[in-house]
Amino acid sequence: MADRCPYLEYRRESGGKRFETERAYCTAAEAFVQPMRADVCNDRYGLGHATDCEIFLEAEAGTDAGRD
Amino acid sequence: MAYDDYLDGKPVIVTAALTGGVHGKEAHPNLPETPAEIGDAAAACEAAGASIVHLHARRDNGERAFDAERFQAVTDAVRERADDVIVQHSTGGTGVPTDLRAQPLRTDPAPETASLDMGPLNRYDRLTSENTRATVRTLRGEMRERGIKPELEVFNDGHLNEALRIVDDLAEPPYLNLIFGPGTLSLPHPRSLLTLVESLPAGAEFNVLGFGRHQLPLTTLSVLLGGHVRVGLEDNLYYRRGELAESNAQLVERAVRIAETLGRPVASPAEAREIIKI
Numbered sequence: 001m002a003d004r005c006p007y008l009e010y011r012r013e014s015g016g017k018r019f020e021t022e023r024a025y026c027t028a029a030e031a032f033v034q035p036m037r038a039d040v041c042n043d044r045y046g047l048g049h050a051t052d053c054e055i056f057l058e059a060e061a062g063t064d065a066g067r068d
Numbered sequence: 069m070a071y072d073d074y075l076d077g078k079p080v081i082v083t084a085a086l087t088g089g090v091h092g093k094e095a096h097p098n099l100p101e102t103p104a105e106i107g108d109a110a111a112a113c114e115a116a117g118a119s120i121v122h123l124h125a126r127r128d129n130g131e132r133a134f135d136a137e138r139f140q141a142v143t144d145a146v147r148e149r150a151d152d153v154i155v156q157h158s159t160g161g162t163g164v165p166t167d168l169r170a171q172p173l174r175t176d177p178a179p180e181t182a183s184l185d186m187g188p189l190n191r192y193d194r195l196t197s198e199n200t201r202a203t204v205r206t207l208r209g210e211m212r213e214r215g216i217k218p219e220l221e222v223f224n225d226g227h228l229n230e231a232l233r234i235v236d237d238l239a240e241p242p243y244l245n246l247i248f249g250p251g252t253l254s255l256p257h258p259r260s261l262l263t264l265v266e267s268l269p270a271g272a273e274f275n276v277l278g279f280g281r282h283q284l285p286l287t288t289l290s291v292l293l294g295g296h297v298r299v300g301l302e303d304n305l306y307y308r309r310g311e312l313a314e315s316n317a318q319l320v321e322r323a324v325r326i327a328e329t330l331g332r333p334v335a336s337p338a339e340a341r342e343i344i345k346i
């Protein structure tokens with residue numbers, strides 16, 4: 001398992017929102033991520049994007065890899 | 069009886085939940101995240117009438133922090149800026165090991181009070197904040213060692229059962245936070261609040277937390293039932309439908325106005341210490 005979600009990026013700006021510090025951004029949901037969910041995105045504390053994030057699982061189900 | 073407390077004009081404790089551990093500036097640009105922002109918000113809320121501030125810590129990018137060092141920075145910032153406000157640290161933390169959740173109890177000075185979650189709470193689609201009895205016991209033990217008053221977080225009716233299991237071991241008076249909202253929280257309706265209040269142990273002090281649009285009506289009902297209120301951007305981002313609240317202090321000001329209009333004065337921090345015995 002990767003040590004963070006492949007859909008995770010850190011951005012300062014998107015969709016009209018702008019921040020002083022780069023924040024967790026989900027390229028699958030195309031939105032900034034809530035701080036609590038960011039721990040899932042980063043696989044912290046035993047949480048894991050591949051098991052604990054419904055957005056990841058839905059995004060993967062929509063790819064060829066996810067259909068195997 | 070609780071209604072008698074209303075009739076007697078017992079002071080209302082207003083708790084301001086400034087930040088929380090779920091959403092951040094992506095949800096509200098004025099939600100305080102850095103120690104300085106949290107300190108400023110605490111001072112503004114105290115000036116508006118809050119006697120307790122409920123604190124979480126965040127990293128610089130808004131993500132959750134649980135280490136004692138970051139909580140120390142937050143609590144120092146609050147104590148520098150506020151006058152006498154009571155500091156309450158959260159020990160909540162969905163998915164986070166118990167030892168990390170105990171870290172906020174290890175600041176110097178220790179918080180006067182801390183939250184203690186009484187049972188499980190679902191989050192998103194696949195997460196649960198478990199709060200096993202073992203976790204509760206561990207956190208409660210450390211609070212006892214450090215002289216920290218627990219605020220028992222009753223997310224739903226079943227958690228009142230859990231609170232009643234341990235209530236005899238707690239210093240008087242037991243202090244409970246009754247929580248209403250979606251999902252695994254108590255149904256957000258006045259009848260749920262009435263039922264819970266009727267079932268509280270004798271002598272208990274209770275606080276009411278309503279999520280989102282339930283914050284205003286249920287905290288107002290709490291004032292009439294002799295309870296206390298918790299408001300703030302952790303639990304509710306809006307002042308009214310479609311209009312974001314300006315700040316935590318704006319929500320505190322409204323709670324104070326309602327309490328005073330209904331005939332209950334707002335407790336100073338010293339009075340709050342006397343009421344919940346800390």
Ligand code: SF4
Pocket residue numbers: 005006007008009025026027028029033037040041042049053054055056057059
């Ligand atoms: S929200 Fe889910 S899919 Fe998006 S980056 Fe985080 S873990 Fe990945």
